[in-house]
Amino acid sequence: MKSIVATAIGVVLLVLTLTDCAQNPVSGNPNFVTMSESQEVQTGRQEDVKVRQEYGVYNNKALQQYVNEVGQRLARASHRPNLQYSFAVVDSPEINAFALPGGYIYITRGILSYLSSEAELAGVLGHEIGHVTARHSVQQISAATAAGVGATLLQVFVPGLRNQAGDSVISLLGNVLLSGYGREHELEADRLGAQYLARTGYDPQAMIKVVGVLKNQELFDAEVAKSEGREPRAYHGVFASHPDSDTRLQQVVAEAGRPAPGSARLNQEEFLRRIDRMVFADSPAQGVIRNENFYHTEFGLALTFPRNWRIKNHPDRVSATNPGNDAIIELRSAGRAQGTPLEALRRALKGNIGAEVTQTTLNGLPAALTSTSMQGLPTRVAAVFLGKTAFLIGGQARNAQALQRALPEINAAIASFRPISDADRKLARPLTLRIINAPRGATFADLARKSPLGKNAVSHLRLINGMYPGGEPVAGQPLKVIE
Ligand SMILES: [Zn+2]
Structure with a gap:
């Protein structure tokens, strides 16, 4: 919950406008590709204001600038280099990233905590740029809205306080990356993202790493859900198999080629330095x-x-x-x-x-x-x-x-x-992510004892360090901890 009163999001109007625009004469499906680029940019610009207002932009100028620089480099190497892209870190603990039409791309503070290098950040941003260049994002909004309306009986609490679509465009969009919205679009975004990684000197395999980060979230949630006696969240069924055994994903990433050994841009240290002292989980601005x-x-x-x-x-x-x-x-x-x-x-x-x-x-x-x-x-x-x-x-x-x-x-x-x-x-003091050098002989169990992360701290620490489910730190390696 944020301290500004959320404004109604024009999602209903937006969708009506879009579905109005054209029908594919062959399939009978709405054909969004006929939407002009200027219409697309205008749509993105309008919704961008609302996303920023509702989500809030994370208050860390240096981090925003860094993410934007990485994003702009990828965007210039993309299939639509002439769009004016914008990249923003939104102040949300959710593990997510999403794109609006026209080149407006958002990455949550939450997902940054789980990434381990600039190459992985570039993987997330490249994937979202892929949605923009392939013009998926317009279609995603309408599809997500259609699926979201009335999907959950209990989401209608106090109607009239929420917009008519039953939920905000944010949470609908927010689910898009992870909810399995169109496997073909996701795979295409992975393919395009891998190409943009290759063109900017990163190893396209970072894309597979990123999908692994998301897959591990799902496994971790299943583990926690079991201990809490609840159903796991079904929030990214898109990854039916682990990325390591997902042959189609492996294939589209392999097509992007690999940089010469030792030449790939990884920038792990730089990335970790940038996210050091970032707020972890809920922020004071949101409660x-x-x-x-x-x-x-x-x-x-x-x-x-x-x-x-x-x-x-x-x-x-x-x-x-x-x-x-x-x-x-x-x-x-x-x-x-x-x-x-x-x-x-x-x-x-x-x-x-x-x-x-x-x-x-x-x-x-x-x-x-x-x-x-x-x-x-x-x-x-x-x-x-x-x-x-x-x-x-x-x-x-x-x-x-x-x-x-x-x-x-x-x-x-x-x-x-x-x-x-x-x-x-x-008690409401926010948690902070810190980068330390792993002490000699320290295990995640040792680190968990000093952690405010609670009973799942061991798994959670492994998860944020990309060592889920069974890794242990090596002495001296940079390590994320939560204070
Ligand atoms: Zn996606």
Whole structure:
């Protein structure tokens, strides 16, 4: 959740415009390639403003400049060198990268933590440039939107606060790279990216490394999910097989050729120096999750979710889903605290307010609560004023029985909304990525004991160091740790 109120993203309009533009007379499919380049650039420029506003750009000028330099070098070697490309690191802990039409390319702070060299960074950027040069990104937006609308029953919580597409273009786009959106497009982007790597002096094999980084994320999540007794996230089914045994990927990368031995640009040290001291996981600007608590120092709020619910911090909200997957709690900002909490609740619910409304205080803060039905789903929702901002906290369940079961936990979460305390502020300290030289004889188990990463620290440290699942550090080698 970010401290600016997210604006509605024009995804519906955008898609209507695009699907309007032409149909392929042979397949009957929309043919986006007939969209003019200036239309494409204009679309990208419009959406870029929204991406930057909703995600936030990571506040580190030197890092932004570095990523842009690497990106521009690749772009000049691409099939569309005349586009004006822009490369930005967005302030998100998600492991992702994505492209807008027209050459607007984003890489998350999150994915940077998991890369080990400039060549791997170039692999990610080259892949995204490939989507732009092959003009996939326009198609991806519309396809992702179509798939995203109404795909999840519980995503309709408090409609009207979100744009009509049911979710923002960001989270839809955000899923594109990793969700298996069109295997053929992904493979083509890998092929093009590998070519751009070769043309700029990197070893195209870095592309396979990058796919391996993503594949290992999936394996790690499966490991954590097992220990937590939940289903693993299905967020990159695109890599059905491990890249090492993915013959088509191996083939398209091999076609790009290999640099002469010893001549490839790797720039591991430079890359690690650039990401040293980067924020790891949640940032203070978006609020941090510590165990079942959510802290947002800029808003000055704290909230405790029920134990064992899965908490996720989105750009525009923070949500928690119960272990049974039939109830959800969401917290979001709802603009300025104007009038009374009751009025804010009325505005937010647009006439859907329940018959019974309680006007009360939560930990000294003015609040109003009601039970209602949103999109046919039983919902408990509160509006609370804290400082100059109104907040909505809602619990929603798949049916009346599920709400009945979850209601004590939903009510407890609502009741826990409070001004942040000094003790909370200490816990909300952001984590930092540091580069050290591996001490002689140190194992990941040793490093994990000093790590704030919690019970999966050993695997997590291996993962960020590209040594998952079984590697150990070699004395003196540069190593990422989290402080
Ligand atoms: Zn892709």
